[in-house]
Amino acid sequence: MTMIEQTLTPNVAGTDRELIAFRIGEQEFCVDIMSVREIRGWTPATPLPRSPAYMKGVINLRGVVLPIIDLGARFGLQTGEPTERHVIMVAHVGSRLVGLLVDAVSDIVQLSDAAIQPTPDVASDHVKSFVKGIFAVEGGRMISLIDLDHVLPESEAEAA
Amino acid sequence: MSDDPFEAIKATFFQECEELLADLEGNLLTLESGSTDIEVINAVFRAVHSVKGGAGAFGLEDLVRFAHVFETLMDELRSGRKPCDEPTVKTLLRAADVLADHVAAARGAGPAVDPARSAGLVAELEMLTHGGAAPVATAEPEEDDFGFTPVAMDLGAFEAPAGLPDLPDLPPLPDLAALAPLSDLSAPSASQGWRVVFRPHPRLYASANETGLLLRELGRLGPTRVQLDDSGVPLLDALEPTDSHLIWTIELDGDASEAEVREVFDFVEMDCDLSITPLGDAPSVEAAPVAVEEAAPDLGDDASALARAASSELDIAALLASVGAATAAPAPVAVTPAVEPVAPPPVKLAPAPAAPAPVQATAPAAAAPVTIRVDLERVDRLINAVGELVIQQAMLAQRVTESGLTRSSDIGLGLEDLELLTREIQDSVMAIRAQPVKSVFQRMPRLVREAAEATGKKVKLVTSGEDTEVDKTVIERLSDPITHMLRNAIDHGLESPEDRLAAGKPAEGTVRLAALHRSGRIVIEISDDGKGINRPRVKGIAVERGLIAEDAILSDDEIDNLIFLPGFSTATEVSDLSGRGVGMDVVRRSIQSLGGRISISSVPGKGSTFTLSLPLTLAVLDGMVVGAGEQTLVAPLAAIVESLTPNEADIHYVGGVDPVLRFREAFVPLVDVAQVMGFRDDPTALKGGVVMIVETESGQRAALLVDAIHGQRQVVIKSLESNYRHVEGVAAATILGDGRVALILDIDALVTAKRSRTPSRSDLQLAS
Numbered sequence: 001m002t003m004i005e006q007t008l009t010p011n012v013a014g015t016d017r018e019l020i021a022f023r024i025g026e027q028e029f030c031v032d033i034m035s036v037r038e039i040r041g042w043t044p045a046t047p048l049p050r051s052p053a054y055m056k057g058v059i060n061l062r063g064v065v066l067p068i069i070d071l072g073a074r075f076g077l078q079t080g081e082p083t084e085r086h087v088i089m090v091a092h093v094g095s096r097l098v099g100l101l102v103d104a105v106s107d108i109v110q111l112s113d114a115a116i117q118p119t120p121d122v123a124s125d126h127v128k129s130f131v132k133g134i135f136a137v138e139g140g141r142m143i144s145l146i147d148l149d150h151v152l153p154e155s156e157a158e159a160a
Numbered sequence: 161m162s163d164d165p166f167e168a169i170k171a172t173f174f175q176e177c178e179e180l181l182a183d184l185e186g187n188l189l190t191l192e193s194g195s196t197d198i199e200v201i202n203a204v205f206r207a208v209h210s211v212k213g214g215a216g217a218f219g220l221e222d223l224v225r226f227a228h229v230f231e232t233l234m235d236e237l238r239s240g241r242k243p244c245d246e247p248t249v250k251t252l253l254r255a256a257d258v259l260a261d262h263v264a265a266a267r268g269a270g271p272a273v274d275p276a277r278s279a280g281l282v283a284e285l286e287m288l289t290h291g292g293a294a295p296v297a298t299a300e301p302e303e304d305d306f307g308f309t310p311v312a313m314d315l316g317a318f319e320a321p322a323g324l325p326d327l328p329d330l331p332p333l334p335d336l337a338a339l340a341p342l343s344d345l346s347a348p349s350a351s352q353g354w355r356v357v358f359r360p361h362p363r364l365y366a367s368a369n370e371t372g373l374l375l376r377e378l379g380r381l382g383p384t385r386v387q388l389d390d391s392g393v394p395l396l397d398a399l400e401p402t403d404s405h406l407i408w409t410i411e412l413d414g415d416a417s418e419a420e421v422r423e424v425f426d427f428v429e430m431d432c433d434l435s436i437t438p439l440g441d442a443p444s445v446e447a448a449p450v451a452v453e454e455a456a457p458d459l460g461d462d463a464s465a466l467a468r469a470a471s472s473e474l475d476i477a478a479l480l481a482s483v484g485a486a487t488a489a490p491a492p493v494a495v496t497p498a499v500e501p502v503a504p505p506p507v508k509l510a511p512a513p514a515a516p517a518p519v520q521a522t523a524p525a526a527a528a529p530v531t532i533r534v535d536l537e538r539v540d541r542l543i544n545a546v547g548e549l550v551i552q553q554a555m556l557a558q559r560v561t562e563s564g565l566t567r568s569s570d571i572g573l574g575l576e577d578l579e580l581l582t583r584e585i586q587d588s589v590m591a592i593r594a595q596p597v598k599s600v601f602q603r604m605p606r607l608v609r610e611a612a613e614a615t616g617k618k619v620k621l622v623t624s625g626e627d628t629e630v631d632k633t634v635i636e637r638l639s640d641p642i643t644h645m646l647r648n649a650i651d652h653g654l655e656s657p658e659d660r661l662a663a664g665k666p667a668e669g670t671v672r673l674a675a676l677h678r679s680g681r682i683v684i685e686i687s688d689d690g691k692g693i694n695r696p697r698v699k700g701i702a703v704e705r706g707l708i709a710e711d712a713i714l715s716d717d718e719i720d721n722l723i724f725l726p727g728f729s730t731a732t733e734v735s736d737l738s739g740r741g742v743g744m745d746v747v748r749r750s751i752q753s754l755g756g757r758i759s760i761s762s763v764p765g766k767g768s769t770f771t772l773s774l775p776l777t778l779a780v781l782d783g784m785v786v787g788a789g790e791q792t793l794v795a796p797l798a799a800i801v802e803s804l805t806p807n808e809a810d811i812h813y814v815g816g817v818d819p820v821l822r823f824r825e826a827f828v829p830l831v832d833v834a835q836v837m838g839f840r841d842d843p844t845a846l847k848g849g850v851v852m853i854v855e856t857e858s859g860q861r862a863a864l865l866v867d868a869i870h871g872q873r874q875v876v877i878k879s880l881e882s883n884y885r886h887v888e889g890v891a892a893a894t895i896l897g898d899g900r901v902a903l904i905l906d907i908d909a910l911v912t913a914k915r916s917r918t919p920s921r922s923d924l925q926l927a928s
Contacts, residue, residue, distance in 0.1 A: 045900040050838060060901050
């Protein structure tokens with residue numbers, strides 16, 4: 001939490017979006033900062049039976065039962081067992097609150113919508129369903145903007 | 161709350177409307193069941209009046225217009241001028257439905273009311289009001305109908321309580337009853353003009369009414385002579401500016417009807433003393449009570465006083481007779497204020513004159529408990545906070561135990577007190593949310609009426625246990641499943657009247673809706689006396705839809721329960737009523753999401769019974785904390801029969817695969833919890849554990865194998881669905897003393913999942 005507060009530049013100008021960037025393995029992703037409620041360290045989760053592999057289970061977030069999604073595994077990337085150095089981003093997805101397990105939170109990025117490019121066709125359909133667009137930042141890095149709406153298991157996400 | 165204060169008030173109005181309409185319907189049903197209590201009729205009148213009043217303030221004209229016609233008829237009924245008989249009540253019930261539709265339309269929560277339907281009922285109501293083609297011969301009012309029962313009833317409602325001094329000198333009741341029909345003479349004398357005595361209460365001004373406007377309105381009906389009685393106004397130093405001291409006496413000429421005059425005071429009627437009497441040489445209504453008042457002080461406790469009282473009682477009767485005969489308008493409101501001071505003595509004495517009845521009627525149910533309206537969110541916040549408190553308390557207790565302090569130490573004892581207190585707070589908070597299921601049940605008679613109409617069947621709905629209390633969240637979510645199942649019972653369960661008669665049953669089918677508490681849960685039963693489930697057909701359909709294998713051998717019970725499978729619907733043609741693609745599987749799912757179960761039992765030719773069982777609250781649970789495959793789980797205590805360490809020799813394998821446990825000369829299926837929950841793969845690790853014998857909702861027993869039993873604890877239920885989704889075999893989650901999340905087992909799902917591992921099921925799981 002403090003991490004965000006320190007990095008937040010007091011910018012209220014124009015149509016700029018603020019995004020929070022994070023790392024999974026060697027790749028960088030980001031989500032809209034408004035959907036992230038807090039960031040906390042990894043704590044062991046209670047596993048859920050009959051759940052997809054990327055569901056790490058549930059943890060207690062001050063009385064709320066928070067499902068933890070291993071975002072890397074959700075995207076189909078190779079991930080190992082989470083350690084204390086891993087980070088959980090607590091984010092709003094629709095009306096739900098979920099924890100997103102990532103390797104590290106790296107940056108806060110400001111950019112206008114115009115800088116976001118559509119996802120190129122090279123990406124697989126699976127990845128494309130999560131990536132809303134990509135953009136470049138200084139240092140030649142490429143960051144993918146994530147659409148959080150699809151990270152929960154789809155078929156039951158709204159039916160439950 | 162909305163930012164716009166007007167919108168906020170309007171929202172409150174609609175909330176009130178909802179309650180009023182529920183009361184209205186409840187009271188009408190009381191009348192339908194044969195009650196003739198004037199209080200009930202009055203309550204109906206007040207409900208309609210309040211709806212109209214509020215609607216008027218918000219300019220909801222359609223609603224006002226309809227409510228007005230309704231109210232007019234109710235006014236006739238409560239004054240006893242019209243009998244409250246069965247056809248009338250039936251019409252009133254339908255009118256209440258339309259009124260509810262009007263409210264819904266005004267709220268924007270429903271489609272606009274079909275004008276033809278509304279107009280049709282308006283016509284019916286008016287017909288009843290004016291006696292024209294009323295089903296019962298309520299002939300022209302001037303006809304002297306001395307057998308006029310409703311009036312006699314009014315008096316009956318005023319019968320002297322038992323144990324009062326006997327007063328032989330009293331006029332016999334029939335004489336009094338005979339007086340009452342005189343009130344029906346109001347119509348012929350209507351053309352002479354009216355004397356209106358109008359004394360506003362402070363409340364009238366407080367609700368921003370303006371007497372001047374009322375007088376002007378009255379002036380539109382004909383030439384008026386207005387007299388202001390300001391004798392009540394105190395000297396300036398004693399004057400309380402917000403009090404009301406003025407009395408107007410208006411003499412209105414012309415041929416305005418009493419109803420027209422009354423209409424002027426429509427919205428202020430409750431906030432003023434109002435008497436409307438025909439102009440003429442008769443003593444005014446006020447005169448009579450004054451005389452009574454003089455007599456009243458004579459009333460004493462001693463016998464002689466009683467004798468005098470008795471004679472004064474006769475005076476009252478005589479006076480009222482003269483008043484009644486001459487003025488003919490002891491309309492309820494008219495005499496209310498004047499009689500009020502003397503009302504108590506006559507009541508104490510004997511079957512009193514007809515006049516005081518309205519006094520009692522207008523006194524609202526004073527005994528009703530005082531309530532406040534609280535935003536549900538505040539209650540929920542409180543409940544959540546208390547839930548946290550319970551967890552925190554448990555964590556603290558655990559830390560203290562871990563630190564090596566004994567329970568008898570000061571801290572240990574203090575903690576114990578804290579635990580008791582916490583529990584008490586929790587119970588109290590839960591009680592705030594507990595409400596009787598009446599609010600749901602009350603909506604059902606209408607539904608049944610409409611369903612019966614749509615299907616052409618005759619249906620009687622019998623409800624019981626309306627006062628059974630259950631958490632508000634549960635109540636809110638009960639409505640849809642009950643609605644659906646009632647429709648289902650009428651549409652599919654009951655036969656047509658002809659078929660019923662042919663089967664030797666009464667033409668009218670009975671649908672029962674009952675609520676009761678059973679072992680810490682609420683049970684809702686919906687049963688019909690219809691034809692029962694057609695098992696061969698149900699099985700045929702299930703095979704046809706690929707839900708079961710063609711050669712599957714199923715018990716009757718299992719066949720009945722096939723109707724809960726997704727994709728099952730017995731209606732070959734989609735009927736208007738229940739075949740809207742929403743099957744029983746949806747009902748089951750919504751019940752399950754509440755932690756409840758549904759089952760059906762059916763006897764061919766006799767009918768079916770659906771049984772819903774739900775937790776009383778969605779907030780706390782008494783549970784047994786167990787360990788299985790390195791995980792900590794909670795089993796609902798209510799389901800556990802006993803626990804034991806199994807003897808290896810008692811474990812057998814059916815067909816060499818499925819383990820069963822011999823338990824008291826019976827074999828029960830043995831479920832390895834860790835394996836079923838996917839915490840452990842090895843299916844052979846049946847040794848060294850502890851077994852809990854559990855009983856499912858339907859009474860089946862099973863043995864759950866766990867690694868260890870840690871103890872009993874009350875846990876706060878946390879939904880998994882709110883942030884994730886339903887997980888098979890898991891009822892909910894909770895947070896234990898160590899701060900970790902533990903899953904609460906869904907015993908029934910565990911047991912049935914073990915039994916029926918059909919391919920379609922596992923396909924579904926893979927797909928997710």
